[in-house]
Amino acid sequence: MKTNLLTFLVLIFCFLSIKTTVTAGVLQKKPFIVVLDAGHGGHDTGNRGNGFVEKDIALDVTLQVGKILESEPGFKVIYTRKTDVFVILEERGPIANKVDADIFVSLHCDSFTNQAHGFGTFVMGIDKSGKNLNTAKKENEVIFLEENYEERYAGFDPNSPESLIGLTLMQEEYLDQSITLAGLIQSKVVSSLKRNDRSVRSAPFWVLHSSYMPSVLIEMGFLTHNTEGKYLNSKSGRKEMAQEIAKGIIAYKNNISLATSDAQNPTITEEEIKEAIETSEEKIYKGIEFRVQLAASSKKLDEKSYNFKGLKGVDREKEGALYKYYYGKTSDYNEIQLMKTYAQEKGYTSAYVVAFKSEKKVKLSDVLKNEDN
Missing domain, CATH: 3.40.630.40 (Zn-dependent exopeptidases)
Known part of the structure; x- marks a missing residue:
């Protein structure tokens, strides 16, 4: 009985392994x-x-x-x-x-x-x-x-x-x-x-x-x-x-593979993002500074690229009990969107754009609605 059960479990394991391999192959071939x-x-x-x-x-x-x-x-x-x-x-x-x-x-x-x-x-x-x-x-x-x-x-x-x-x-x-x-x-x-x-x-x-x-x-x-x-x-x-x-x-x-990219092997290069920024039309909001928020942590990290998956120019700011880490600084909304894309590709999949006015954080949706900027 034990032998039959063992044989049955092995067969089930093999079947599931084959099914998983085939399924993975199908997904990879999409x-x-x-x-x-x-x-x-x-x-x-x-x-x-x-x-x-x-x-x-x-x-x-x-x-x-x-x-x-x-x-x-x-x-x-x-x-x-x-x-x-x-x-x-x-x-x-x-x-x-x-x-x-x-x-x-x-x-x-x-x-x-x-x-x-x-x-x-x-x-x-x-x-x-x-x-x-x-x-x-x-x-x-x-x-x-x-x-x-x-x-x-x-x-x-x-x-x-x-x-x-x-x-x-x-x-x-x-x-x-x-x-x-x-x-x-x-x-x-x-x-x-x-x-x-x-x-x-x-x-x-x-x-x-x-x-x-x-x-x-x-x-x-x-x-x-x-x-x-x-x-x-x-x-x-x-x-x-x-x-x-x-x-x-x-x-x-x-x-481009924002949600599924391998953070250790990003496929977008910094040079390609720069090319995209250079050929994009500016969308300037005067008096507004856009940044990409990468993370918030109680841990204080040096603003070095090796601490941020190779991203250069990361800033750290203390807000309450947390340190917040920002990438990019521009009044051009199209440029910050591209920088967000790059940050997500590097592994910060939850990165998002924030806005500052006179060095104070303001609601992004309000900034984008205001055509007088």
Whole structure:
């Protein structure tokens, strides 16, 4: 009886071990899902600067980006369109939600009345100056090409600042990751292709607002610019653009794993965070100092990097019976979000942003609501 019981327990142990190994293998093989969105399509041509066609350029580059990513291990690519068809704006973000995508990337070309030029990336949001609203309005106005748009978009007006500001709420949770993704793409394209740097900026795009993951919109350049338009319409220009955009996405995939990162082997480097900060648009709150709170402890530690997983420039302050440790010090909210991302990647997964005014801690939510800063 004991022998039979022992044999039974061994078999159970072996079964559970095999099951655990298989389960772990399945989890490890979960692909990094990228949804690529070629802007416009079908009867929506996009802008026609210098006679070039935005929808065709966007689709060609998107398919090339996808092909590169699909050749990389661990990637799965899904397209909102692979042919010249019209996809309504309302459906593009939800495609990414349905497949539980890791990131959503929408590709476009810009236009203007003068010879403006350069490569830019956008995340969802409102810059306090409102200077990026025009770009968002142009992309959002494609809803007028849809049947029954008045019912579908429930009174949304692409030309109304109030309507546009209302779009920003859904993406706030993913803002720091979106900025990191946009910064990596921006730096790859600008540095490798020597394009004019229009930075990472925020604007209220309908196509980004409903996606439940880090999302960016790329404006590859201006078709209305005499030289840049020709470059984007050329075979070589599209190929180069696709290669560098893909490299930025690959860098993000390799670098970002906030909740599950191994603190001993962080994948984001300090240099990459600096690159992302340099290419991000500033979001300054005058008179406010943002910091990342790493920890609170009764233990007094020297402010040396070896005590803080390699983070440099950590400050210590005594508050009551506790010592609080802060990383970073800036009035730029976008910069502190990136620094928080880096701190989380280094192992401080519960790190969060705090705000100070005249050296006194103030409520962060109140600071962000106050547009007079």
